[in-house]
């Protein structure tokens with residue numbers, strides 16, 4: 001079944017009922033839905049919505065979704081430690097923090113995401129992954145794919161094609177996983193490299209792996225074929241019809257409260273502010289008038305904000321008043337280039353207009369901002 005034969009929203013005729021009743025009135029033991037959006041925040045919000053609103057005792061759900069380029073970190077991770085934030089900004093790649101634990105992955109349209117929603121009691125990652133492997137094998141029996149004991153799916157015994165994470169609620173749960181079809185591996189590896197040295201934290205570290213795209217192994221495969229094969233296998237195991245119901249995550253009528261969920265996932269406070277406390281101890285090698293100046297910088301960052309800040313500048317390099325103003329305004333600020341740029345620009349404005357001071361200040365600030 002291609003996308004053209006995908007049935008439109010099954011619950012459209014029942015928008016006047018409560019959302020729960022609405023989902024309820026669809027197929028018996030399960031529902032397969034696919035997002036029409038490629039926005040990572042909207043799609044993660046759909047996960048939250050289903051987790052919070054649906055009665056998964058009555059029917060389990062498989063949610064299929066793909067995102068435009070994004071890096072997705074785990075709930076307890078540190079984005080500065082996990083990826084190259086500067087490169088993400090340059091390339092316009094979104095950064096999202098999901099609610100499940102685990103490591104950092106790269107998404108683009110060449111990567112499929114699958115979310116298996118069940119009650120907490122019925123949550124079974126291995127079964128879900130075996131279902132995916134079975135679907136792949138049904139499509140291409142010669143594929144050498146298997147599930148590892150850390151719930152990755154490997155191709156040819158060594159290449160990761162799928163990573164897993166999960167969220168267990170009080171009564172509901174979901175297990176979601178990726179499937180690399182033809183993602184940009186060059187971008188994947190370059191954005192998942194942190195330039196940071198000297199960062200200390202208790203955040204969950206990712207477990208880097210060699211990755212491969214399924215389409216490298218078989219060029220005749222398409223994402224639609226894979227989605228369809230997975231939907232078929234899921235439908236068979238749940239004894240439901242294998243129609244894929246399209247869902248629009250921007251539809252407040254169908255998913256009341258979804259836009260607030262989407263907005264929350266986009267906030268700085270969620271993406272960066274939820275980072276476990278960390279400290280940075282680094283040395284800025286600043287080239288000034290043909291010599292290299294080593295400036296030690298130590299910072300403690302809590303909730304994404306600078307809590308303690310020490311910059312070890314040579315004496316008299318900056319007027320002492322300006323130095324203490326700098327440290328004072330950095331303390332409490334977001335560890336974020338935009339915020340720091342605004343702050344140092346404002347500080348310089350109240351300083352004497354001296355060329356020498358100006359170039360020293362710019363050099364220091366540029367180096368500090370590059371850290372973030």
Ligand SMILES: Nc1ncnc2c1ncn2[C@@H]1O[C@H](COP(=O)(O)OC(=O)CCCC[C@@H]2CCSS2)[C@@H](O)[C@H]1O
Nearest residue numbers: 103104105106162163164165176177178206207208209
């Ligand atoms: N898209 C994708 N798929 C599989 N493996 C990937 C991907 N991107 C990066 N990687 C590799 O996995 C490691 C991190 O492995 P690690 O085991 O640390 O983390 C994971 O696997 C998390 C999977 C989360 C899945 C969610 C499903 C929907 S939203 S995100 C990374 O360093 C790369 O080497």
